[in-house]
Amino acid sequence: xxxxxxxxxxxxxxxxxxxxxxxxxSDSVNNLQWFHQNPWGQLINLFYIPxxxxxxxxxxxxxxxxxxxxxxxISSSQTTDSGVYFCAVxxxxxxxxxxxxxxxxxxxxxx
Amino acid sequence: xxxxxxxxxxxxxxxxxxxxxxxxxxSGHNTVSWxxxxxxxxxxxxxxxxxxxxxxxxxFPPRFSGLQFPNYSSELNVNALELDDSALYxxxxxxxxxxxxxxxxxxxxxxx
Numbered sequence: 001x002x003x004x005x006x007x008x009x010x011x012x013x014x015x016x017x018x019x020x021x022x023x024x025x026s027d028s029v030n031n032l033q034w035f036h037q038n039p040w041g042q043l044i045n046l047f048y049i050p051x052x053x054x055x056x057x058x059x060x061x062x063x064x065x066x067x068x069x070x071x072x073x074i075s076s077s078q079t080t081d082s083g084v085y086f087c088a089v090x091x092x093x094x095x096x097x098x099x100x101x102x103x104x105x106x107x108x109x110x111x
Numbered sequence: 112x113x114x115x116x117x118x119x120x121x122x123x124x125x126x127x128x129x130x131x132x133x134x135x136x137x138s139g140h141n142t143v144s145w146x147x148x149x150x151x152x153x154x155x156x157x158x159x160x161x162x163x164x165x166x167x168x169x170x171f172p173p174r175f176s177g178l179q180f181p182n183y184s185s186e187l188n189v190n191a192l193e194l195d196d197s198a199l200y201x202x203x204x205x206x207x208x209x210x211x212x213x214x215x216x217x218x219x220x221x222x223x
Contacts, residue, residue: 101153
């Protein structure tokens with residue numbers, strides 16, 4: 001099956017810093033989503049981005065489908081950005097939309 | 112627009128028992144997917160239901176089964192519970208297969 005690798009596994013930031021999270025995948029996809037999981041376990045949708053670039057406030061994401069990677073940018077980080085960030089992909093070979101998750105990036109933003 | 116809801120929030124069961132978890136999909140969504148998330152790991156796909164039929168299944172044994180109802184709500188049933196079944200169970204709905212998935216808050220199951 002498709003492999004999803006996220007890097008770095010852990011990230012410690014000072015408030016106000018910028019960061020980039022990366023997601024590499026091993027096969028073509030027709031779905032790619034970025035999520036933020038809060039301490040209570042809720043997965044919050046950040047971006048639905050199988051290709052192209054999107055921005056939402058301090059967050060932006062870029063997916064280069066032909067090179068099989070996606071990047072999530074966090075600018076001017078805040079303590080509320082702490083949590084685990086997951087990349088999840090839907091393989092093009094699946095017509096029914098299963099999401100394969102990466103292992104996540106644990107982000108800690110310190111005051 | 113109502114989001115995805117799940118019940119119960121927490122559950123404690125004994126090894127060998129059976130459990131039923133429930134999910135109400137977001138308004139207008141006809142597809143429900145279930146995921147299991149063990150501590151410290153990413154969610155793993157269990158199965159998906161589309162218009163009341165199982166539409167795809169991950170690498171989980173048959174004691175994991177499900178249902179989807181005409182109103183597109185869904186149940187996950189697990190028989191003969193094992194200690195390794197302790198996890199956060201997440202339900203996601205989408206407007207169609209392959210579309211953006213929206214997750215509920217999860218049910219945390221502990222098997223003792």
